Amino acid sequence: MAIGWDLYERTGSALALGMVGLLQFAPVILLFLPAGQLADRHDRRRMMALSLLVWIAGSASMTLGSLWSADGGALWIYVGAGINSAAMTLNRPARDSVLPRIVPADSVRQVLVDELKYYTYTMTEAGRVTFAADAGYHDDCVMALALMMKRAFGHFEARSVQSRYPYN
Numbered sequence: 001m002a003i004g005w006d007l008y009e010r011t012g013s014a015l016a017l018g019m020v021g022l023l024q025f026a027p028v029i030l031l032f033l034p035a036g037q038l039a040d041r042h043d044r045r046r047m048m049a050l051s052l053l054v055w056i057a058g059s060a061s062m063t064l065g066s067l068w069s070a071d072g073g074a075l076w077i078y079v080g081a082g083i084n085s086a087a088m089t090l091n092r093p094a095r096d097s098v099l100p101r102i103v104p105a106d107s108v109r110q111v112l113v114d115e116l117k118y119y120t121y122t123m124t125e126a127g128r129v130t131f132a133a134d135a136g137y138h139d140d141c142v143m144a145l146a147l148m149m150k151r152a153f154g155h156f157e158a159r160s161v162q163s164r165y166p167y168n
Contacts, residue, residue, distance in 0.1 A: 003062070007077050010066075016074060020081050027086035039093035048098070051091035058083030 003024070008017045039047060058080040065076020 003077060003081050006066075007074060010077075011074055019078060023078055023082040024085040027082060028089050031086055031089040035090045036093045038090065039097055044094040044098050047094040048091055051087045051094070055084055055087035055091065058087060 004017045004020045007020050062077050062080030066073030
């Protein structure tokens with residue numbers, strides 16, 4: 001989102017904004033199946049390391065191109081956005097398959113459940129959950145995962161007012 005916004009401010013073109021979206025989305029469609037195959041057939045740690053190096057290269061191309069380019073670096077932003085999307089797509093299956101091998105499932109579950117101690121949530125009449133964390137605690141992605149785990153294990157309790165989540 002930030003890349004698209006930056007490019008739109010540089011060019012003022014909605015087409016440029018759409019092109020960035022396309023260049024970020026196309027590698028996902030083209031690489032998600034091969035990425036899983038690569039993660040299954042090759043060393044996942046090496047695959048993660050290589051994809052992170054590619055990710056760094058994509059970020060560097062966007063940064064350097066936008067700083068040094070006379071036209072605002074639109075071409076470099078396109079190239080970097082596509083490279084970063086491809087790197088993230090290739091990184092994801094390897095990264096997701098490594099965590100369960102490192103941390104026992106019960107430990108992950110307990111950590112996620114413990115995360116809920118630091119969050120406030122509200123459930124609307126329509127059943128939508130909104131949540132927030134006190135300063136210094138984890139982000140909303142962790143909270144969403146923790147709520148999903150809580151619900152999956154039957155401990156989710158709907159409330160219509162904002163409150164601390166009860167654990168026991």
